[in-house]
Each structure stands twice: as C-alpha cells, then as structure tokens.
Amino acid sequence: MKRVNWVKAWGVTIASAILLVGCGSGEEASRAQEDVNLEGVPERFATGEGSKVKVIRKIGGDDHTAQFLAGVKEEGESIGFNVDIFTANGDTARYHDAISQAIDDDYDGLVLSHGDDAATVDAVQRAVDQGIEVVTFDSNEDLENIEGVTLTSQDDEELASLALEQLVEDFNGGANILYLWVDGFPPMVRRNNVYQNVLNENPGLNELERFGVAAEDTSTQTQNAVSAMLNKYPEGEIDAIFATWDAFAIGAARAIEEAGRHEIKIYGIDVSNADLQVMQQENSAWEYTAAVDPKLIGAINLRILAKKLAGEETPQFYDLEATLISRDDLVQGQGDVNMVSLGELVSGWGQSDEFEEDWIKTLKNHHE
Numbered sequence: 001m002k003r004v005n006w007v008k009a010w011g012v013t014i015a016s017a018i019l020l021v022g023c024g025s026g027e028e029a030s031r032a033q034e035d036v037n038l039e040g041v042p043e044r045f046a047t048g049e050g051s052k053v054k055v056i057r058k059i060g061g062d063d064h065t066a067q068f069l070a071g072v073k074e075e076g077e078s079i080g081f082n083v084d085i086f087t088a089n090g091d092t093a094r095y096h097d098a099i100s101q102a103i104d105d106d107y108d109g110l111v112l113s114h115g116d117d118a119a120t121v122d123a124v125q126r127a128v129d130q131g132i133e134v135v136t137f138d139s140n141e142d143l144e145n146i147e148g149v150t151l152t153s154q155d156d157e158e159l160a161s162l163a164l165e166q167l168v169e170d171f172n173g174g175a176n177i178l179y180l181w182v183d184g185f186p187p188m189v190r191r192n193n194v195y196q197n198v199l200n201e202n203p204g205l206n207e208l209e210r211f212g213v214a215a216e217d218t219s220t221q222t223q224n225a226v227s228a229m230l231n232k233y234p235e236g237e238i239d240a241i242f243a244t245w246d247a248f249a250i251g252a253a254r255a256i257e258e259a260g261r262h263e264i265k266i267y268g269i270d271v272s273n274a275d276l277q278v279m280q281q282e283n284s285a286w287e288y289t290a291a292v293d294p295k296l297i298g299a300i301n302l303r304i305l306a307k308k309l310a311g312e313e314t315p316q317f318y319d320l321e322a323t324l325i326s327r328d329d330l331v332q333g334q335g336d337v338n339m340v341s342l343g344e345l346v347s348g349w350g351q352s353d354e355f356e357e358d359w360i361k362t363l364k365n366h367h368e
Contacts, residue, residue, distance in 0.1 A: 038366055041359040042310035048366050050080035051309050054102045055298075057113035058095040060087030061216040062247050063272035064294045067339065068137075071298025072111055079306060079363035089216045092117065099123045103130060109305045111298075115139040116185050124149060133308040135301050138187045144316060150304050154292045155319040156187045160194035160244070162290035162324040163267040167240055170265070170287075174204030175239035178229055180222060180248035182212030191244045191269065208233060212248065222251025223258075230259045238264050241285075246270035249286055253278050256285040270294070271325060273338050279327045280336060287327050292320045293350040295339065303355035310359070323349065 036047045044051075055072045057065055069085045076083035084107075088095035096119055102110055103126055110127055112120065112134065121142050124134050128146055135150045136143055143149050167175065179195070182188055199205050209232075211225040230238070241264060243249035249268035256264055262283045268275075271291035279286045297320055307314050329345050330337045343349040 036366075038359075038362055041362055042312070044310055045080070045359070045363060048080055048363070050076075050082060050363075051108035051306075052082045052106075053084075053109040053111065053302075053305060054098075054105075054107045055083065055085045055111040055113070056095065056098045056102065057085075057087045058090065058092070058116070059114045059214060060089040062218070063274040064246060064270050067272055067294035068113065068298040071295035072302045073298075074295075075299035075302040076306075078367060079360055080367045081302075081306070083302075090214055092119075096120075096123060099127070103127050103132065107132060109133040109135075109309055111135050111137065111301050111305055112139060113137040114185065115143075118142070121146070133305060135305045135308070137297065137301055138185065141186055148308070150308070150314050150316060150318060152297070152301055152304065152318045152320070153187060153190075154297065155322050156190035157194050158319075158322040159269045159290040159292075160191040161198075162322055163269055163288060164195065164198045164242065166288050166324065167242060167265075167267045168198065168202055168205070171239055172204075173202045176206045176208050176233075176237060178226065178238060178241045178252075179207050179210040180212055180226075180241060180243040180245070180252060181210060182214050182245070185214065188244060195242065195244075208238065212244075218245070218247040219251040219254070222248050223254045224251075226252045226255035227259065230255060230261055235261065235263060240264065241266045243268040246272060246275045246289065246291075249289065250275065250278055253284060253286050257281075257283070261285075271339075271342075276330065276337055276339065276342065279325075280330050284327060288324060290322050290324050292322050293339065296320070296350050296352055300352060300354055303357075303360060306360060307355060307357065312357075314355075318354075320352075 038046050038048060053076060055069060059065060065087055073083045073085055086098045110132055115136060120140050124143055125146055127134055128148060137152045143151055181192055209229050213221050241252050243252055243266055246268055249266050252266055262285060264285055266286040268286060268289040271289050278284060304314050323346055325346060333345050337345060
C-alpha cells in the first residue's frame with residue numbers, strides 16, 4: 001500500500017486555506033478602498049489613494065537640504081502620497097541619472113531642486129511628454145518655456161536686500177567686506193544682481209575679496225579660504241562678510257572664531273538648525289540671516305504638485321516670502337532656539353496655508 005505523506009498534505013491544505021483567506025482579505029480591502037468617497041476631494045484622490053512622487057535635489061550635504069526634503073516628504077505622506085527622495089550632493093551625473101530613472105519608473109510627479117543646467121530643461125521636457133507633472137525649485141529659468149511646469153523659488157531679491165540693507169545701515173554705508181558667492185545657480189545670480197546694485201548705490205562699500213564653491217564640503221572649503229583672508233588682512237581691515245548661502249556663513253563663522261576676529265560681522269542668507277546653533281554661540285560673528293523656512297518650501301512645493309495631479313490650475317511662478325532673523329533676538333529667547341521654536345520669536349515662521357486647499361485638509365484628516 002502506498003503511504004501518504006500526511007504532514008505534507010496537511011501543510012498544503014493549510015497553505016491553500018491561508019492563500020484563500022489572504023485573497024479574500026485583499027479583495028475586501030480593495031472593495032473597502034473603493035467604497036471610500038471623500039466629499040469635496042478631486043476624483044483622482046477621492047478614495048484616499050495617493051500618487052507616487054519623487055523629490056530629486058542636485059545639491060546636498062547641508063541641513064537646509066535635509067529640512068527641504070523632510071518638508072516635501074512629510075507633506076506628501078500626510079495626504080497619502082508615496083514620496084521617495086534623493087539628493088545628488090552636487091554630482092550632476094547622479095542628478096540626471098536619478099531623473100531618468102524616475103521617468104522610467106513611471107512616477108506620477110516630480111519635485112526637482114537646483115537643476116541649474118540645460119540638461120535639466122531637456123529632462124523635464126521628457127518627463128512632461130510622458131505625462132509626469134513637474135514642480136521645480138531654484139532651477140534653470142528656461143524651464144518657464146515648458147507648459148505646465150511651475151518654477152518656485154525663495155524671493156532671492158528680498159533675501160539679498162534684507163541682509164544687505166541691514167549691513168549698510170549698521171556701517172552707515174561704508175565698510176570693507178568679503179563676498180562669499182558662487183556663480184552658476186539661478187538663486188545666486190539673482191542675489192548677485194542685488195549685491196551689485198547695492199555696491200553701485202553705496203560707494204563706501206569696498207569688496208576686498210570673494211570666494212565661493214558649491215560642493216559637499218562647501219563649509220570646510222569656505223573656512224579655509226576665509227582663514228587665509230583673515231591672515232592677509234589684519235584686525236581693523238575687514239568689517240563684514242556677506243554670505244549668500246548658509247554653508248558659506250557657517251564656514252566663515254568657524255574661521256572667525258578660530259582666529260579670534262570677533263570684530264567682523266556676518267550677514268547671511270538661509271537658516272537651519274545648524275545655523276541657529278552657530279548664531280547663538282557666545283561671540284558668534286553671524287549677526288543676521290535672511291531666510292525662508294526650508295521645510296515650508298518643501299511642503300508648498302508638494303502642495304502645488306498635488307494640485308497639478310488633481311487637474312487644478314497652478315501658477316507658473318511662485319516666490320516664497322523672506323524674513324530677517326537677528327542674533328540678538330535669538331540670544332534673548334528662552335533657551336536654545338531651533339527651527340520649531342523660532343516661530344515663537346518670528347511671527348508666522350514656518351506657517352503658510354498657501355495652496356492648502358480644503359480637499360488637501362480633508363485628505364490630511366483622513367490619513368491621520
């Protein structure tokens with residue numbers, strides 16, 4: 001008589017039962033999802049199911065980038081989106097490889113940050129041609145020629161103006177300054193235009209030296225460069241530094257601290273938790289920084305992308321309003337100030353209901 005492997009047979013029976021139950025549960029879950037019909041939410045998202053989006057940033061290695069990426073990801077996930085993030089840390093080839101891969105992987109939408117070259121324009125055109133919605137931040141201005149793409153940025157003219165106007169006021173229009181700036185990025189070009197106008201309007205401002213590089217170790221390279229400048233110009237010959245990026249300001253602040261040259265004051269742009277820590281250090285040279293909350297920038301970019309995916313009208317351009325933050329305000333606060341508690345000192349910091357439509361709020365409530 002042939003023996004039956006009862007253990008094996010029993011295992012197959014159990015496995016089959018589990019498979020059937022699993023299939024039934026999956027079908028029930030699918031039907032339950034279909035039964036959801038969120039009132040007032042665009043048809044594409046009415047069941048609560050979100051889109052698949054990717055955020056790709058060319059520059060990286062700094063806290064500002066981390067905050068920006070966190071803002072996009074948190075806002076997207078709060079409305080049920082699947083959000084993937086990638087930073088190329090300044091590597092152009094990796095940046096474009098990531099965009100090409102995202103196009104091939106059939107993402108519904110892209111948020112692209114700091115795509116400054118012509119190749120970014122070509123890549124976005126390919127994405128749009130395949131039906132992918134795109135929002136860009138601080139990227140090539142030629143992207144405006146691609147229909148349906150929104151170009152966002154900080155109000156770079158306002159950022160530069162706030163910092164430079166304070167510098168001019170503090171030194172009565174006459175100061176010897178170091179200029180930390182790097183060409184090749186649209187926001188830097190806009191900030192430089194303001195700087196040149198301020199120099200023309202204030203002949204008492206004298207640029208002694210300039211330095212700038214965009215790399216994974218920007219702050220370290222800046223520290224070394226500023227240290228060399230401090231050795232070249234003895235005490236009393238440098239009044240201030242205008243730093244057009246917080247990575248520059250951090251490097252300059254370290255160099256000044258190391259050299260004990262506390263008579264020099266830094267006027268910067270951008271802010272992050274790391275920046276706030278530097279500004280609050282005893283004898284810190286970083287007096288002012290003009291900024292927009294990077295996490296809020298990310299969140300607003302995601303909201304605009306969500307509106308595109310919902311088939312709603314979106315602007316071609318959007319600039320985020322800047323704020324001037326002073327070291328005096330920070331050190332007079334209660335305890336250490338960070339990006340969250342900064343809102344207690346700066347009215348409206350990190351808050352905006354721009355593009356936060358009622359249906360986006362409904363999705364947030366649904367996914368809580």
